[in-house]
Amino acid sequence: MKSKLFFLSAFIALNFILGCSPKKAASPEQEMKIFVDELMQKMTLDEKIGQLNLPGSGDIVTGQTTSSDIGKKIKEGKVGGLLNIKSVEKIMDVQKVAVEESRLKIPLIFGMDVVHGYQTTFPIPLGLAASWDMNLIEKSARIAAQEASADGICWTYSPMVDISRDPRWGRIAESAGEDAYLGSQIAKAFVAGYQGDDLTKNNTIMSCVKHFALYGAAEAGRDYNTTDMSFQRMYNEYLPPYKAAVDAGAGSVMSSFNDINGIPATGNRWLLTELLRDEWGFDGFVVTDFTGINEMIEHGMGDLQAVSALALNAGVDMDMVGEGLLTTLKKSLDEGKITEATIDQACRRILEAKYKLGLFDDPYRYCDVNRSKSEIFTPENNFAAREIAAQTFVLLKNEQQLLPLKKKGKIALVGPLADNRENMAGTWSVAVNHDQSITVLEGFKAAVGDKAEIVYAKGSNIVDDPKLDYWVSSWGKTTIDSVKSPTQLREEAIAVASKCDVIVAVMGEAAEMSGESSSRSDISLPGSQKQLLEALLKTGKPVVLVLFTGRPLVLSWEEKNVPAILNVWFGGTQSGNAIADVVFGAVNPSGKLPVTFPQNLGQVPIFYNHKNTGRPLEVGKWFEKYRSNYLDVTNDPLYPFGFGLSYTQFSYGELRLSNNNLIGNQNLTASIEIKNIGSVDGSEVVQLYIRDLVGTMTRPVKELKGFQKVFLKAGETKVVSFAITPEDLKFYNYKLNYDWEPGDFVLMVGGNSRDVKAAPFSWLK
Ligand code: BGC
Numbered sequence: 001m002k003s004k005l006f007f008l009s010a011f012i013a014l015n016f017i018l019g020c021s022p023k024k025a026a027s028p029e030q031e032m033k034i035f036v037d038e039l040m041q042k043m044t045l046d047e048k049i050g051q052l053n054l055p056g057s058g059d060i061v062t063g064q065t066t067s068s069d070i071g072k073k074i075k076e077g078k079v080g081g082l083l084n085i086k087s088v089e090k091i092m093d094v095q096k097v098a099v100e101e102s103r104l105k106i107p108l109i110f111g112m113d114v115v116h117g118y119q120t121t122f123p124i125p126l127g128l129a130a131s132w133d134m135n136l137i138e139k140s141a142r143i144a145a146q147e148a149s150a151d152g153i154c155w156t157y158s159p160m161v162d163i164s165r166d167p168r169w170g171r172i173a174e175s176a177g178e179d180a181y182l183g184s185q186i187a188k189a190f191v192a193g194y195q196g197d198d199l200t201k202n203n204t205i206m207s208c209v210k211h212f213a214l215y216g217a218a219e220a221g222r223d224y225n226t227t228d229m230s231f232q233r234m235y236n237e238y239l240p241p242y243k244a245a246v247d248a249g250a251g252s253v254m255s256s257f258n259d260i261n262g263i264p265a266t267g268n269r270w271l272l273t274e275l276l277r278d279e280w281g282f283d284g285f286v287v288t289d290f291t292g293i294n295e296m297i298e299h300g301m302g303d304l305q306a307v308s309a310l311a312l313n314a315g316v317d318m319d320m321v322g323e324g325l326l327t328t329l330k331k332s333l334d335e336g337k338i339t340e341a342t343i344d345q346a347c348r349r350i351l352e353a354k355y356k357l358g359l360f361d362d363p364y365r366y367c368d369v370n371r372s373k374s375e376i377f378t379p380e381n382n383f384a385a386r387e388i389a390a391q392t393f394v395l396l397k398n399e400q401q402l403l404p405l406k407k408k409g410k411i412a413l414v415g416p417l418a419d420n421r422e423n424m425a426g427t428w429s430v431a432v433n434h435d436q437s438i439t440v441l442e443g444f445k446a447a448v449g450d451k452a453e454i455v456y457a458k459g460s461n462i463v464d465d466p467k468l469d470y471w472v473s474s475w476g477k478t479t480i481d482s483v484k485s486p487t488q489l490r491e492e493a494i495a496v497a498s499k500c501d502v503i504v505a506v507m508g509e510a511a512e513m514s515g516e517s518s519s520r521s522d523i524s525l526p527g528s529q530k531q532l533l534e535a536l537l538k539t540g541k542p543v544v545l546v547l548f549t550g551r552p553l554v555l556s557w558e559e560k561n562v563p564a565i566l567n568v569w570f571g572g573t574q575s576g577n578a579i580a581d582v583v584f585g586a587v588n589p590s591g592k593l594p595v596t597f598p599q600n601l602g603q604v605p606i607f608y609n610h611k612n613t614g615r616p617l618e619v620g621k622w623f624e625k626y627r628s629n630y631l632d633v634t635n636d637p638l639y640p641f642g643f644g645l646s647y648t649q650f651s652y653g654e655l656r657l658s659n660n661n662l663i664g665n666q667n668l669t670a671s672i673e674i675k676n677i678g679s680v681d682g683s684e685v686v687q688l689y690i691r692d693l694v695g696t697m698t699r700p701v702k703e704l705k706g707f708q709k710v711f712l713k714a715g716e717t718k719v720v721s722f723a724i725t726p727e728d729l730k731f732y733n734y735k736l737n738y739d740w741e742p743g744d745f746v747l748m749v750g751g752n753s754r755d756v757k758a759a760p761f762s763w764l765k
Contacts, residue, residue, distance in 0.1 A: 035360070036351045040344065042104060045330065048347040050078035051106070053326040054287060054318050057085035074108070075101045078326060080318060080350050081109035081155070086431060088372040091152030092364060099363045107363035109354055111155035111208070111287075115174060115428040116140065117572055118147035119436070120381040124426040124514075124550055125160060125186075127392040127569030129176040129594035130644070132685040133709055134189040136388050141193025143381050145205045148431070150371035154357050155206045157254060159190035161241035162211055165605040167598070168221025170518030173427050173550030173570075175216055177594030178607045178641060180237050181704040184244035191248040199251065200358035202365045203375075209245035211256030211289055213271060214238050221604070222519050224257045232697065235732035237609070243280055251284040251353055255292055255316060264299045266292040267307060272315030285349035287318040294322040304328055309337045317346035377436065382574060389571035389578035394591035395645040396555070399563040402542055404585025404647060405502060407451040412500035413444055414459040414493045414536060415507045416529065417548050422477040423462075426570025427515025427550055436573055440506050440546065443576030447584050455500060459493030460486060460532040462510045472512040479510045490532055498539045504583065505536055505562075506546045511570055514550025523601060524554045537561055546579060552597040556638055567591075585647065590683035590709070592644035592752065596637045603633060608641035608753040609700040642687050642704075642752035648678025648714065655749050655757040662763040668724040672749050672757065676712035683711045686720045689748040689756060690728065695741050697734050702748060702756075722749070729763065 040048070055070050073079050074097045085091060091110050099105045116122045122140040123130075131137065141158075148156060161183055164172040176183040187209065196204040217238060218225035229238070246253070255272060256265040265271055266288050276282045288311065296307035308324035309332040319325040332338045358365050395403065405411065417423055417440065424437035444454045462479035463469055464486055469479045481489060497503045507529045512518060525533070525547075536543050544564040547553070558565060566589065571578050581587040598606045613628040621627075622634045629635055653673030662668055674686060688706035692699040706722045724747070729740035742764045750756030 032352060032355050035355060036348055039104070039106070039351060040348065043347070045333075045340070045343070047077040047104060048343055049326060049329050050076070051080040051347045051350045052318050052343075053079050053323060054081050054083055054111070054320045055079060055323070056083045056321050071097055074098050077102045077104060077106070079108060081111060083320060084112050084430060085110060086112070086151065088150070088152040088367050088369055092367040095363050095367065106351070107354060107359040109155050109350070109357065109359065110153050110366070111157060112148065112153045113158065113428055113430045114144050114148045114153060114156040114205070115158045115160065115430070116426070117144045117385065117429070118151065118431045119377040119433060120147060120385050121425040121429045121432045121437075121572035122385055123389050123392045123572050124173045124428070124570045125175060126173050126177060126550065126594065127426075127571065128388070129182065129186055130394050130569065130591040131388070131391040132182070132592055132594075132707055133391055134185055136391055137186055138189040138193040139384060140388055141190045142196070143384055145194045145196070146203050147376045147381065149203045149205050149366045150368065150375040151431070152366050152372075153205060154359070154366045155208065155252070156194055157208045157210055158194070159187050159207065159245060160210050161187045161245055162214070162216030162256075163238045163241065164216030164595070165607040166216070166218070166221035167523050167552040167595070167604060168519050168521060168601070169216065169218055170223060170514040170520065170550065171516055172216065172552075172595065173514035176241065178596060179594065179609065179704050180240040182594055182707070183241035187241040187245040188248040191245050191250045195249060195251065199356050200361070200365075202368065202371075206251035206353060206357055207245070208252040208254050208287060209242055209250045210254035211265075212242055212253050212276070212286075213256060213265060214260055215256040215258050218258055223517050226259045228261055231736055232732060232734060235736055246276070246280050246282045251356060253282065253284065253286050255286055255288050257289050257292055257295060259299055264296050264301060266316060267296050267301055267310035267314045269314040277315065285317040285346070285353050286315055288316055288320045288322070290320050291322040293319050293324040305332055308332065312338055312342055312346060317349045377433075385572050386574035386577045386581070389574050390581045390587040392569060392571065392591050393579070393582050393589050394567040394593055394643075395589040395647075396565040396567055396639055396643075397559060397562070398645055398647075401647070402564040403544060403566065403583060405504070405544070405583055407448045407584055409501035410453045410455060410499065411444070411448070412497040412503040412541070413441055413454050413456045413506065414497055414503055415505045415532070416458055416460055416462045416479070417508055418504075418506035419456055419458065423511040423548065424570065424575040425572055426511050427518070429572075432573060438574055438576035440576045440579050443578070443580035444504075444583070446577065447580035447586070455496050457493035457496040458489055459505075459536075460489050460528040462529070463526045464528040472510050472518065474512060477511055486528060490535055493532065494535050494539065497536055497541060500541060503536050503539070503541050503543045504546055505533055505543055506548070507533065508548030508553075509550055511550070520551075521601075523551060525558065530557075533558070533562070544583070546583070552593075552595050554598060554600055554638070556599050559638060585680075588647045588680055588682040589644065590646060590685065592642050592685045593639055594641070596641045597639040599633050599636070599638045602630070603637070606637055609703050611698050612701050640752050640754040642685070642750075643754070644685070644752070646678075646682045646684065648676050648680045648682040650682075650684045650712070650751060651675045651677045652750060652757055655747070655759045657747065657759050657761055660759070660761045662761065664765060665726065668761065668763075669721055670724060670747050670749060670759070671719050671721040673717055673719050674710060674712065675717040676714055679714050681711070681713045683709055684751055685709045687750055687753065688722045689750075689753065690724070691746040691748070692729065692731070692741070693744040693746065695743070697731075699731070702753065704753070726763065
């Protein structure tokens with residue numbers, strides 16, 4: 001933003017609106033202020049309120065935009081931007097109305113949920129998080145920005161950085177999982193990828209960090225539900241990724257639907273002003289979530305006028321879809337419930353965002369039809385999508401090295417997701433063209449060529465229940481076969497599979513069984529597929545389970561009975577090719593879980609960085625009377641945070657600390673030798689955890705403080721080192737002071753959060 005281009009655009013923008021020669025200003029920020037000041041002097045109150053309005057693109061018909069209700073409002077200066085309108089031609093058409101037919105010719109901002117890619121779709125965010133590769137995540141966001149901006153979009157509602165420890169919550173699929181440190185690194189990578197180093201460039205877009213805040217802690221994992229949380233937990237465990245995105249320069253923030261300690265986020269002044277602006281120094285704009293203001297009526301915060309005033313006074317600048325601000329603010333102003341200065345402030349923030357995007361300089365900056373033809377869904381982007389997807393898969397089990405499969409003999413490819421195009425991209429793939437997604441069957445056939453025979457059978461529906469099918473197929477992705485009965489499907493598959501050398505069962509959730517409004521109270525494999533899996537195992541053939549999921553599933557039965565399990569999340573448009581790359585060994589899996597997989601639902605919420613309690617259970621034990629444990633299940637997860645296997649094995653040597661007794665501003669280095677002791681090359685995510693043994697507040701049993709993804713050739717050894725400073729020991733104490741406390745610590749390094757090498761150290765002030 002602070003590049004030369006920004007200066008240039010600022011000068012041109014001044015000329016554009018003011019029609020005068022540029023003044024010499026000290027900084028781009030001052031220039032922007034002058035520009036916005038002068039523009040706002042010309043605006044009526046109605047026009048200022050109009051900037052706060054973000055309608056959906058519902059009734060827009062291209063070519064006749066001006067005759068639609070929204071078109072009329074645009075002409076009258078009652079619209080600040082539009083939501084989820086797709087295609088550069090439509091966007092140009094609408095922008096034209098704004099800059100040619102409205103009084104002040106203020107351009108619109110066009111936003112969309114570009115969540116994990118645009119037309120070239122990458123794995124769902126939970127999958128991207130499993131790569132633990134910040135360069136790849138940034139690259140995916142860069143490509144998404146490139147494609148979206150080539151199609152007229154200049155603003156994305158991403159990254160979603162809500163920490164979630166509850167797999168019942170469907171939107172965990174859109175998140176980076178359970179950990180604040182990993183989530184913060186990922187938040188930064190996304191913002192950097194979208195916004196680049198210069199927002200005025202026509203191939204960068206403004207990011208909107210969401211959902212502020214604590215949406216992922218919805219009670220009982222039920223979507224839109226209440227959050228009630230201590231401030232210590234918020235600051236230490238849930239807020240860091242939002243802050244990281246703000247620190248990385250995210251241009252906007254979206255308020256969340258949920259209530260936080262009794263006040264809905266959208267009307268929460270502590271959250272949107274005191275924390276976000278006063279404490280964190282955020283200077284972008286705040287948009288609500290979809291009808292977030294109106295929903296405060298149901299929350300019990302008053303009528304539309306009252307909740308709109310509440311939202312504005314809390315710090316909301318733009319109203320997504322609900323038109324509460326548009327229709328009630330004047331009345332509230334007359335009645336003294338809000339001030340004109342607050343309206344001005346919100347209007348200013350939106351105009352500034354448009355300025356930062358270079359829209360005053362050129363309202364059609366993101367409307368280059370040639371770019372839309374040459375920069376979307378390109379072979380290079382598809383290549384990157386395939387490469388990135390393969391890095392996100394997590395190998396959960398691989399008995400007797402069943403994987404990778406050899407390209408020989410007869411391979412049965414069975415399951416409702418094996419030849420299924422529309423479920424590959426995963427939830428929130430607004431701009432995807434499902435016809436372009438590669439199925440697993442296509443990926444397998446292309447991978448084996450004529451070396452092996454791939455025999456396909458569907459085997460089951462994704463779900464058998466018509467009611468559930470109806471609820472999860474709202475985007476046209478049906479889950480039930482219209483021709484064959486479940487028994488027919490299963491028998492056909494068993495007949496096929498019995499004649500093969502190995503069975504690959506491609507199963508899991510439908511794309512819309514996770515994501516928004518897709519909470520589940522039973523997070524196991526749907527019954528129809530479980531039955532099929534049981535029948536496939538009974539054939540006695542080796543079975544590989546390729547599992548599609550947008551959340552951690554309960555896989556205890558599968559872990560016990562299926563020899564190999566590869567978790568592939570939803571891999572995006574290149575899913576089929578990327579899965580084939582890993583299954584046949586062209587790529588060695590290196591994904592690690594960004595979230596804990598429970599043994600059963602009763603363990604939820606289960607997460608690695610829990611507190612110790614006053615009655616912890618001894619490691620390795622199941623139960624002891626009067627200890628913190630369960631009668632019917634051990635405390636252990638099925639698969640711990642950070643877990644993931646490889647086709648090779650890595651041995652961890654002795655953990656060495658440069659110093660075990662430190663004082664003040666010294667530096668600590670932890671080093672460990674990692675050796676690839678298998679026979680193939682591979683990457684390992686080496687994870688660093690720290691436990692603060694004594695504090696003025698209870699501290700987690702371990703916390704992730706660093707990680708490195710290292711590539712090791714077969715037989716190769718590398719020393720991996722981490723530098724630790726007192727900064728890494730800081731936390732928010734019971735008074736919310738952010739500092740570190742001297743004392744004893746344990747440092748741990750390992751390939752997951754459970755299997756670690758540990759070394760003690762003390763650090764005094
Ligand atoms: C979701 C947001 C999304 C918005 C706009 C809402 O329902 O909660 O994540 O950005 O819709 O599509």
